[in-house]
Amino acid sequence: MNGSSDVASYLIVVLFLASLLMNFTDIPQRIQLHRFSSFVRRKLYAIEEMEVDARRKAVAYMSSIGIKEPSKILEGFTDNFFLIRPVDIEPTDIIRRFKHLIRVRENSVREYVRKVLDTTERSIQYSVETVLEVVSVLRLLNKLVRHYLELGLKYNNWILVMQLAIQMPELVEIARAYVNSLNAFTSGIPIGDSVGPLVAKMLVNLQENSREISEGTDLYETEVDGRKIYVIKASGPGSNVGWPGEALEKLVEELGGTIDRIITVDAALKLESEESGEVAYGTGAAIGDIGPEKIAMERVASKYSIPIDAVVVKMSEIEALSPISRNIYEGVVKSYELVQRVIREKVREGGTVVVVGVGNTVGVK
């Protein structure tokens, strides 16, 4: 027997034993559990750091506008102010119940902020509310990830930990988008979600004359080639989404339903294969609402059988929370031109149109 064939035969035996060990025991899963959990932990540290960063930014912002003991205010807000969804196995009047709960929560948040804020300027008040909400979203994300990691380790549930590990990069990106959005919210720069209000502002040629039709929601009037245009958007330039559904309902009822067309403009989530800033046109109420505002639009449109159009600017979830990029700005200009074309082509001269610019109006007065 020579040496090299000895080596080869031993090698075959070693590899055979190793493959038995890998195929017919739980050892690979244990190793994977260990690897994936340490990966999750590393990413979790990144999210934790971001949360600390967000807290620091929030505290700095609140003390810059004269709030005393900002960290105490922050502590009192995160973990509180949750909303319990209404019963949905008995859906009768669920929208009314949901709307009521949302308004009550919003009012208690508003009360909470108003108590500690000296200034009565509303846009600052709205921005403080948003900053507090962003920090509590990060807190929640952090707690959820930790929960699933600890649950997986406790019961040796390697599938749970593996799933978590696979989702971590996306979750870290979302957390980063939230932290970056704080810069936009505190310095008042329009974000991706502001495309609706931006288009609205362009349609009225940047005019200032408006009246408040619902709380924190403004109504503008203008004209395009002999057609009367009503434009609804949230009141800026603080971070605010207003009540566009309620505002549309009020306006249509005020006018007795004599409206030829409703056009809603909003940001929409893009598919991975789509370009940011693409503009698309369709039917329905373009609004990313949990229910009450959207159904108000649909109800009032169907009550008076008014055609309702949707114009959307496509973007990723991260872009929706970050200051707008050049692509999305071009999408805003394109959808402004599209809205004007729809008005010219589909509404008779002398007709009336309502355009609703849906979204957060941060940085857009």
Added chain:
Amino acid sequence: MLFQQFDALIMALLIALLLLVLTALLPWLISLTSSKPKAVREELVEVVRCPSCSYESPRKYEKGDYVGKIVGTCPRDSKPLVVKAIYIEKYSQTT
């Protein structure tokens, strides 16, 4: 003879170990060969517009600006200039 066999066993284990280490290092080796993304410089810019004569011009963002804010007068007809949009412009880093 026994020594020689022992030597072959060690050899076989070493080869198996080498294979294991190579598999473990594979992702790292792949990451070495893939190219790194280019650095970009980001800058906030804004577009100002005169609502009465449609004059438009880009300019640098200044702290405290928002869309709808009056930021000077129009060079064509001296009416107020208003911020129309604020966005991020990306420049690829040359240096």
